[in-house]
Amino acid sequence: MKKNIITFLCAVAIALALGYSQISRPQIVLGFLNLSENWDPTILISYGTALVVYMLLYHLFLSPGIRNPFQDLKSGKERITKDLLLGATIFGIGWGMTGICPGPAIIGLTSLKPFMFVFVIGMVLGMQGVKLFFKKG
Amino acid sequence: MDLHSLLILLFGGTLFGLSAFLLLYLTGRSFGVSGFMESCLYPISADAAWKGLFLLGLITGGILLRYVYPLGVDVSSDVPLWQVLIAGVCVGAGTRIGRGCTSGHGLSGFGRLEARSIVATMVFMLVAMATATLLGRIS
Numbered sequence: 001m002k003k004n005i006i007t008f009l010c011a012v013a014i015a016l017a018l019g020y021s022q023i024s025r026p027q028i029v030l031g032f033l034n035l036s037e038n039w040d041p042t043i044l045i046s047y048g049t050a051l052v053v054y055m056l057l058y059h060l061f062l063s064p065g066i067r068n069p070f071q072d073l074k075s076g077k078e079r080i081t082k083d084l085l086l087g088a089t090i091f092g093i094g095w096g097m098t099g100i101c102p103g104p105a106i107i108g109l110t111s112l113k114p115f116m117f118v119f120v121i122g123m124v125l126g127m128q129g130v131k132l133f134f135k136k137g
Numbered sequence: 138m139d140l141h142s143l144l145i146l147l148f149g150g151t152l153f154g155l156s157a158f159l160l161l162y163l164t165g166r167s168f169g170v171s172g173f174m175e176s177c178l179y180p181i182s183a184d185a186a187w188k189g190l191f192l193l194g195l196i197t198g199g200i201l202l203r204y205v206y207p208l209g210v211d212v213s214s215d216v217p218l219w220q221v222l223i224a225g226v227c228v229g230a231g232t233r234i235g236r237g238c239t240s241g242h243g244l245s246g247f248g249r250l251e252a253r254s255i256v257a258t259m260v261f262m263l264v265a266m267a268t269a270t271l272l273g274r275i276s
Contacts, residue, residue, distance in 0.1 A: 003164045004187050011191040013156035014168070015198020019209020020149025024202075027213050033269035042138070042146060047243070049150025050157070054248035057158040063249070080256050087235020088242070088257040092264025094227025097272060098216050101239040102170040102232060105225075106192055108212050110199030115214045115221050122225020127175050129226075130233040 015107050021046035024107050029099035157244055169241025170195075171232035235261075 018024040022042050031040030095101050100108065100119050108116035157168040166187070176182035177189045202209040214221065232238040235257055237246060242261075246254020 003166075004190055006163045007160065007166060007187050008190050008194040008197075010156045010160040010164075010168075011194020012198040012201065013152060014160075015195045016202060016205065016209070017149050017153035017156055019198075019202040019206050020145055021153055022146065022149070022209070023153075024199075024209050025212050030269055030273075033265050034273040035266055035270045036273055045143070046146040046150040046153070049147055050153035050244060051248055053151050053154025054158050054244055055154075055250070057155070058161070058249055061158075062162060080253055084235050084253055084257055085260060087231045087233065087237075088260035089231070089264050090227050091231030091235060091238060092261035093268050094224040094229075094231060095239070095261060096265035096268025097224040097227070098214060098221055099269070100214075100221075100224070101228065102174060103195065103238075103240050104212075105228075106170065106174075106195045107199040107202075107210070110196055110203070111210050111212050113212060113214075115216070115218060116212065118218050118221045119225040119228075122222040122227075123174070123229035124178065126226040126229025126231070127171070127233050128178050128229075130230050131175060131178060131180075134234070 014103070017050070018103055018107060021050065023047065024104045026099035026104070026108075029101075029104075033096055033099060154244070154248070157240075157248075161245070167241070167245050169237055169245055171229075171238040172236070172241055175233055231261075 015024075022028040023046060028040065028042055031038075032043035091101075098119065100116075102123065105116060105120050105123060109120060160166055160168050170192075173188040173191050176185045177192065182188070199210055216224070228238070232241075235242070237243075237254065237257060239258075239261075242254040242257040247258050
């Protein structure tokens with residue numbers, strides 16, 4: 001029960017954070033992904049900050065000492081599979097077309113804008129398709 | 138960008154990293170929205186309850202944003218709806234084939250310096266940039 005309350009509160013905080021970060025706004029995310037003459041670094045700043053904060057806290061409190069990711073590669077603990085590369089590529093295409101990724105899509109539903117509902121419907125179809133037709137381990 | 142907007146970004150980024158860390162630290166649950174969503178789809182996973190609760194929290198946060206920071210839910214898109222639908226299918230399928238999205242790989246896995254997440258993040262970031270830049274040139 002306590003775990004679930006914490007989970008819910010963290011989700012609320014994350015939604016607020018994505019708003020302040022501008023990550024919830026597809027038009028701003030596209031300004032970062034589109035490397036044209038008026039490139040917008042907004043998302044680089046907010047996402048970069050989040051990544052550094054998470055990385056520092058994790059390595060300070062949960063896993064003391066910095067791991068060398070390339071060591072894991074060699075030991076075979078972290079497998080770079082064909083599925084990982086294929087999935088990341090397909091995801092990148094969809095994200096680059098719209099500037100929307102899963103978290104902001106869910107939060108975006110509260111705007112009641114039709115395109116957010118269309119995107120979430122597409123996402124559910126894509127997920128359900130993979131879940132039913134590709135046997136994932 | 139003025140100082141005020143920069144401070145808001147730094148605040149948002151810090152709150153984002155901190156909340157995702159607290160979720161892991163206090164509950165042992167790793168933040169990853171596409172995985173949470175998948176668990177709530179048919180056939181429903183055993184842990185769908187708390188994952189669904191998380192998604193409900195995101196929606197609650199989205200509603201709260203309207204009152205505390207309306208700009209955060211001021212979303213717009215000039216992409217035709219049929220393309221939005223295709224993009225949605227790509228994001229849904231791609232994140233499940235690759236087992237993670239911008240949250241699971243991009244923040245959680247990358248933050249823990251897991252090699253597969255760092256590789257996935259670099260791939261989807263570069264592909265997304267190439268796609269957005271090319272489509273931006275065309276339109």
